Amino acid sequence: MGQGTFTIMPQIVADGLSVNMNRVRCPNPDTKFVPDSGPTVASRTTMVVGSTLFDAAIKLKAQMEAYASEAFFGGAPAELNEHFFKNTYTNETIPFERVADRLIKEKGPQRVYNQFKLPPQIRWDQRTFVGDSYPSYSWGCNVAEVEVNPLTLEIKVKKVTSFWDIGRVINPVLAKGQIEGGLTQALGFALMEKMGIKDGLFDASRMQTYVVPTALDTPEMSIDFLEFPFTGTALGAKGVGEVPIDGLAPAIANAVESATGVRINELPITPEKLLSKLGAVV
Amino acid sequence: MSALEQTELLTPNTLDEALRFLADENTRGTLLCGGTDLMVQWEAGVRPAPARVINIKGLTELSEIKMENGALVIGAGVTHAALRHSSLVIQCAPSLAEAAATVGGAQIQALGTIGGSIGNASPASDMAPSLLVADAIAELASVRGIRKVPLPKFILGYRKLDLAPDELIVRFHLAPMPVGAKENWHKLGPRAAQAISKVMGSYRGKVESGRISLFAVALGSVAPTAVRLPEIEQWLIGRAIDAETLKGAEKRTSDIVKPIADIRSTAEYRRWVSGRLVRGFLEHLASPS
Numbered sequence: 001m002g003q004g005t006f007t008i009m010p011q012i013v014a015d016g017l018s019v020n021m022n023r024v025r026c027p028n029p030d031t032k033f034v035p036d037s038g039p040t041v042a043s044r045t046t047m048v049v050g051s052t053l054f055d056a057a058i059k060l061k062a063q064m065e066a067y068a069s070e071a072f073f074g075g076a077p078a079e080l081n082e083h084f085f086k087n088t089y090t091n092e093t094i095p096f097e098r099v100a101d102r103l104i105k106e107k108g109p110q111r112v113y114n115q116f117k118l119p120p121q122i123r124w125d126q127r128t129f130v131g132d133s134y135p136s137y138s139w140g141c142n143v144a145e146v147e148v149n150p151l152t153l154e155i156k157v158k159k160v161t162s163f164w165d166i167g168r169v170i171n172p173v174l175a176k177g178q179i180e181g182g183l184t185q186a187l188g189f190a191l192m193e194k195m196g197i198k199d200g201l202f203d204a205s206r207m208q209t210y211v212v213p214t215a216l217d218t219p220e221m222s223i224d225f226l227e228f229p230f231t232g233t234a235l236g237a238k239g240v241g242e243v244p245i246d247g248l249a250p251a252i253a254n255a256v257e258s259a260t261g262v263r264i265n266e267l268p269i270t271p272e273k274l275l276s277k278l279g280a281v282v
Numbered sequence: 283m284s285a286l287e288q289t290e291l292l293t294p295n296t297l298d299e300a301l302r303f304l305a306d307e308n309t310r311g312t313l314l315c316g317g318t319d320l321m322v323q324w325e326a327g328v329r330p331a332p333a334r335v336i337n338i339k340g341l342t343e344l345s346e347i348k349m350e351n352g353a354l355v356i357g358a359g360v361t362h363a364a365l366r367h368s369s370l371v372i373q374c375a376p377s378l379a380e381a382a383a384t385v386g387g388a389q390i391q392a393l394g395t396i397g398g399s400i401g402n403a404s405p406a407s408d409m410a411p412s413l414l415v416a417d418a419i420a421e422l423a424s425v426r427g428i429r430k431v432p433l434p435k436f437i438l439g440y441r442k443l444d445l446a447p448d449e450l451i452v453r454f455h456l457a458p459m460p461v462g463a464k465e466n467w468h469k470l471g472p473r474a475a476q477a478i479s480k481v482m483g484s485y486r487g488k489v490e491s492g493r494i495s496l497f498a499v500a501l502g503s504v505a506p507t508a509v510r511l512p513e514i515e516q517w518l519i520g521r522a523i524d525a526e527t528l529k530g531a532e533k534r535t536s537d538i539v540k541p542i543a544d545i546r547s548t549a550e551y552r553r554w555v556s557g558r559l560v561r562g563f564l565e566h567l568a569s570p571s
């Protein structure tokens with residue numbers, strides 16, 4: 001469960017450091033140790049936190065390489081590559097553990113500090129509301145294939161085909177999972193979830209009355225990525241948090257319109273609403 | 283804390299023992315079979331937890347499916363999972379097997395029973411329409427003896443049964459589907475599984491020499507109990523299934539049913555779709571397969 005942050009953050013750090021992922025630990029965030037990085041909004045974790053960590057890892061790598069160069073290679077440049085530091089003049093290698101042990105003994109744990117900076121071309125004027133309020137956006141395109149039963153006006157989504165630009169894809173399996181989850185949630189948004197208010201109380205107050213999709217409602221999904229890495233950060237990732245829920249309901253509404261000729265512009269789209277628009281003349 | 287902390291549980295080993303428990307006021311209690319209705323109702327506080335529960339789950343006398351004197355006999359403790367896979371049910375009352383396959387999900391089907399579904403006396407019981415089109419008779423037992431009551435007389439209203447405090451449902455007797463007849467089940471729910479029906483129904487019908495010779499249809503969730511539609515059935519007997527028949531049956535059905543609006547659907551849709559289901563059943567009856 002969860003969005004996979006604890007998987008992709010070590011992945012990003014391992015990538016920046018050029019070490020194996022199992023060398024990276026990701027503790028639970030605690031404001032005793034980390035600064036307040038703003039709210040959990042706008043699908044920004046991978047782009048902002050991920051980029052911050054990626055650039056920090058690159059700094060830490062440079063710091064360790066500088067030490068290896070000075071302590072082991074007499075000043076010749078060192079390059080960390082998975083398990084070894086390599087003298088790039090002689091190709092001599094020294095295991096990561098040896099360098100790390102000595103570094104910690106001599107200088108103690110190594111820390112780097114890095115702060116996310118907006119790319120300089122991104123400007124936003126809060127007074128005039130002019131500029132770019134976000135440095136980048138993820139994009140998606142959804143095609144819904146829908147069957148409307150002419151006997152009963154039941155609506156069944158048979159297949160969803162979708163393409164996504166979330167920048168550089170850090171973990172394709174998790175990204176796909178997030179999109180499958182978001183599309184399923186969007187399916188509920190489109191066809192079943194409704195919360196009315198009756199006498200000041202929610203009428204759908206339980207999971208029995210607040211209907212969400214089951215596995216049997218979930219259509220076949222085809223999900224593909226078109227990677228246009230974000231140029232404002234070295235990492236190149238954008239976000240995949242909320243974007244999967246945005247487009248499917250309109251796609252389903254369009255498909256229902258093309259099947260029945262009537263446009264429902266209020267979610268959820270139900271057989272009851274189709275009937276009241278179509279009249280009983282089917 | 284569980285809602286059942288203070289509740290006493292009795293588990294009889296035989297039907298006779300269960301009937302003796304029910305007969306004595308000191309051991310009488312609420313019957314529990316699969317518990318899929320009761321456990322939810324107790325925990326949600328919809329129904330107060332009782333002082334005593336008599337657990338009849340697993341009693342062999344309630345678990346049989348068999349042919350007896352020309353009737354299909356289904357024990358009250360038969361689960362939806364057993365119903366949907368029984369070759370006897372598939373052969374003699376196919377719409378009941380189809381209905382059982384649409385109840386809740388796999389877990390509910392594994393525990394929930396046909397006796398509990400009727401015992402719960404909800405208009406949304408997915409078991410009721412197929413039992414009604416098979417002219418099912420409920421066999422009730424108590425230490426005083428056996429009573430056999432046709433289902434429409436047994437289900438009296440919303441959450442009301444003709445069941446004495448010392449009685450339980452032992453089994454249902456169904457008329458098997460005649461040779462050459464067909465059945466079908468259609469459930470309309472707000473989603474594909476784990477759904478309480480908006481409207482659902484079953485039919486049993488037969489065409490001979492191009493004319494309808496048998497037609498039984500029952501709908502659920504359109505009235506306080508599941509209902510047969512005798513006016514429609516009589517109107518259809520002797521007719522050929524043509525455009526006029528389809529239109530007439532659809533319109534007449536929509537005119538007859540008096541559904542309500544609730545959180546799951548509107549009265550307008552329920553009325554309209556009731557007619558559409560009957561039309562669909564007639565089309566199914568007319569189709570070559």
Ligand SMILES: Cc1cc2nc3c(=O)[nH]c(=O)nc-3n(C[C@H](O)[C@H](O)[C@H](O)COP(=O)(O)OP(=O)(O)OC[C@H]3O[C@@H](n4cnc5c(N)ncnc54)[C@H](O)[C@@H]3O)c2cc1C
Binds near residue numbers: 385
């Ligand atoms: C998640 C979920 C999904 C569901 N989905 C559906 C669905 O799709 N369609 C549907 O129709 N139902 C559905 N149900 C309701 C229910 O599960 C079924 O109706 C089931 O068949 C009830 O059987 P049971 O044995 O579990 O009943 P129990 O809960 O044991 O009993 C229900 C009632 O029947 C009485 N009773 C039980 N056995 C007897 C007997 N032999 N004689 C007399 N009275 C008896 C009990 O005293 C009680 O009042 C669902 C329930 C849940 C929790």
